[in-house]
Amino acid sequence: MRTGKVAQMLGVTDRTIKNWLAVPEFAPFFSAGALQVDSAHRELNQDDLYVLNTIRVMRSGAPKKDANWEGIAQALAEGRRERQLPPIAAAIDPGMALVGQVERVVTIGAERDAALARVAELEQERRELRTLLEDAQKRLADDRERLLRELNEKETELKERLARAEMELDLWRSGRIKPAK
Numbered sequence: 001m002r003t004g005k006v007a008q009m010l011g012v013t014d015r016t017i018k019n020w021l022a023v024p025e026f027a028p029f030f031s032a033g034a035l036q037v038d039s040a041h042r043e044l045n046q047d048d049l050y051v052l053n054t055i056r057v058m059r060s061g062a063p064k065k066d067a068n069w070e071g072i073a074q075a076l077a078e079g080r081r082e083r084q085l086p087p088i089a090a091a092i093d094p095g096m097a098l099v100g101q102v103e104r105v106v107t108i109g110a111e112r113d114a115a116l117a118r119v120a121e122l123e124q125e126r127r128e129l130r131t132l133l134e135d136a137q138k139r140l141a142d143d144r145e146r147l148l149r150e151l152n153e154k155e156t157e158l159k160e161r162l163a164r165a166e167m168e169l170d171l172w173r174s175g176r177i178k179p180a181k
Contacts, residue, residue: 002042003042005093006044006049009085009093011056011086017052026073030051049085053085054072054075056082058075
């Protein structure tokens with residue numbers, strides 16, 4: 001694409017595009033065709049368009065102190081690329097609108113796949129937790145049953161001892177046995 005077409009797509013002047021291409025801090029982010037100054041026609045590719053669009057967005061959406069060249073270059077170095085072109089871009093180059101749509105579809109598909117993978121992980125974790133809960137509930141029920149059984153056995157033993165003690169007390173009260181000395 002030529003600088004004039006890119007300027008139209010981004011809603012800026014041809015001079016603005018050339019000025020941005022001339023900023024030394026941005027040179028690492030442009031293709032060789034975009035940086036060609038001795039040629040009558042620069043040739044910009046899709047990546048150049050996204051870099052220029054990022055510059056446009058950062059220059060227009062922020063106070064001048066926040067939209068300095070170094071800050072924009074830092075954002076570009078960190079991988080920031082504004083791929084959402086202005087609506088006029090579709091009228092000037094319908095193919096670019098399709099490229100943007102395809103990229104969004106691919107991004108959405110990747111996000112969906114990541115979300116589905118996360119859902120699968122969470123379902124597996126839920127199954128594991130359910131198994132742990134069921135095991136804990138079974139151990140709890142087994143412990144409760146064992147403790148109740150032990151309690152019943154102890155109660156029976158104590159009732160037998162109490163009955164023997166009451167019988168011995170009755171015998172002692174009746175005088176049939178003498179207290180042990």
